[in-house]
Amino acid sequence: MIKLPEDGELIRIEGGVWKVPNKPIVAYIEGDGIGPEVIRPTIEIVNEAVSLCYGSSREIKWVKLYAGDEAEKLFGTRLPEETLKTLEVVRVLLKGPLYTPPGGGWRSINVFLRQHFDLYANIRPVKYFDGLPSPLKNPQGIDMVIFRENTDDLYVGIEWPWDSQEAKKVREFLKKEFGIELPEDTGIGIKPMSRYKTIRIARLAIRYAISTGRKFVTVVHKGNIMKYTEGAFREWVYEVALKEFGDYFITEKELYEKYGGRIPEGKLVINDRIMDNMLQQIVLNPQQFQVIICPNVNGDYLSDAAAALVGGVSVAPSANIGDTAALFEPVHGTAPDIAGKGIANPTAALLSACLMLEYMGWHEAANLIREAIQEVIRQGKVTADLARLMGKDKYLKTEEYKREILEIMHSLKH
Numbered sequence: 014m015i016k017l018p019e020d021g022e023l024i025r026i027e028g029g030v031w032k033v034p035n036k037p038i039v040a041y042i043e044g045d046g047i048g049p050e051v052i053r054p055t056i057e058i059v060n061e062a063v064s065l066c067y068g069s070s071r072e073i074k075w076v077k078l079y080a081g082d083e084a085e086k087l088f089g090t091r092l093p094e095e096t097l098k099t100l101e102v103v104r105v106l107l108k109g110p111l112y113t114p115p116g117g118g119w120r121s122i123n124v125f126l127r128q129h130f131d132l133y134a135n136i137r138p139v140k141y142f143d144g145l146p147s148p149l150k151n152p153q154g155i156d157m158v159i160f161r162e163n164t165d166d167l168y169v170g171i172e173w174p175w176d177s178q179e180a181k182k183v184r185e186f187l188k189k190e191f192g193i194e195l196p197e198d199t200g201i202g203i204k205p206m207s208r209y210k211t212i213r214i215a216r217l218a219i220r221y222a223i224s225t226g227r228k229f230v231t232v233v234h235k236g237n238i239m240k241y242t243e244g245a246f247r248e249w250v251y252e253v254a255l256k257e258f259g260d261y262f263i264t265e266k267e268l269y270e271k272y273g274g275r276i277p278e279g280k281l282v283i284n285d286r287i288m289d290n291m292l293q294q295i296v297l298n299p300q301q302f303q304v305i306i307c308p309n310v311n312g313d314y315l316s317d318a319a320a321a322l323v324g325g326v327s328v329a330p331s332a333n334i335g336d337t338a339a340l341f342e343p344v345h346g347t348a349p350d351i352a353g354k355g356i357a358n359p360t361a362a363l364l365s366a367c368l369m370l371e372y373m374g375w376h377e378a379a380n381l382i383r384e385a386i387q388e389v390i391r392q393g394k395v396t397a398d399l400a401r402l403m404g405k406d407k408y409l410k411t412e413e414y415k416r417e418i419l420e421i422m423h424s425l426k427h
């Protein structure tokens with residue numbers, strides 16, 4: 014295992030509850046392609062924000078871990094044993110993108126890490142910064158966080174081709190046991206959705222909603238058609254909200270029938286939307302959503318559609334969270350077409366780090382960084398990817414963009 018900083022302490026995550034010391038140890042992997050170009054400035058900005066907000070009383074003790082191209086060169090393997098062993102102890106990781114060859118080659122390290130640490134919630138914040146390019150006429154005020162279940166549903170991969178022995182057996186079983194007759198050319202996929210897996214993501218999302226002062230939690234599902242999977246998902250999320258967190262929640266019905274449409278002090282509203290309606294709603298009236306909980310497949314569609322409303326991939330952050338570990342990373346990949354040119358946009362990585370700071374309870378530092386990002390974008394001081402979308406000729410290189418953010422953070426604090 015890699016030696017940890019002696020003056021740092023480990024973050025403890027137990028049952029999804031974080032205990033964060035003042036000098037927490039956090040691991041980082043720079044990643045491939047533009048990874049180092051976005052992760053290095055992110056760490057510098059985060060350190061500065063923490064120092065500006067808390068002086069010397071708090072400081073992140075970073076530990077560099079190796080994976081991807083860099084690890085291959087140094088150790089002859091893309092995911093060294095040392096990296097995994099250290100992560101098993103440190104448990105909180107900020108990560109750049111890692112290259113995965115399409116088709117053959119090695120298995121995705123990203124997928125491996127998610128499975129190994131049972132990171133069951135994929136979290137995608139979708140926030141509009143004034144000035145960002147958007148296909149919407151009125152994107153102002155969009156600020157939602159999507160919690161997508163990561164381990165259940167059709168993506169578990171229980172499926173067989175139509176002409177396999179397995180598919181044939183399932184068809185025969187359905188016919189014999191239930192009198193359900195499927196044509197012989199029917200492929201089979203199974204959609205498992207469990208109470209346990211739904212309840213744990215519901216808890217995680219609800220805790221987040223409460224701790225960040227949100228007012229609406231929305232369950233998205235297709236329960237009108239798939240009653241015992243998607244419909245059950247809806248029921249189970251309501252159950253967690255109203256039974257476990259009953260002191261906090263009112264239903265949408267109560268909001269209008271009992272409270273005249275005004276949310277009482279200290280309360281949140283739980284409601285739900287059917288997936289097809291939801292895809293309309295996030296285009297027509299996205300500002301109504303704050304925290305969204307959805308199953309795996311719907312979440313996949315929804316999170317990409319939502320990201321497109323607020324600037325796309327180079328500003329889209331994410332986290333993968335479990336009960337005992339967490340991984341924060343930008344949504345984008347290694348961007349081989351621009352790697353090494355010093356023009357990558359570090360905003361997605363930076364916003365992923367903000368999400369990490371929120372999980373640590375260091376909200377002031379997260380807010381300071383977000384305010385600075387808002388200011389540079391408002392002033393049109395952006396990297397090439399956004400400049401192009403905004404129809405601007407002039408753009409900042411990554412290094413210049415970082416310096417602007419640092420300067421603005423200083424001016425906001427003084």
Ligand code: NAI
Pocket residue numbers: 047051109110111112113114123326327342343344345346347348349350351356357358359360361398
């Ligand atoms: P990509 O996200 O790397 O690039 C798509 C387009 O967006 C490119 O034109 C790129 O230049 C641009 N772009 C992406 N991030 C940017 C940024 N920060 N600043 C400016 N422009 C940016 O997607 P692609 O090309 O499909 O994937 C490349 C590699 O990345 C693949 O090997 C893939 O497996 C890997 N990947 C890794 C991920 C991870 O580690 N979590 C996630 C997605 C892809």
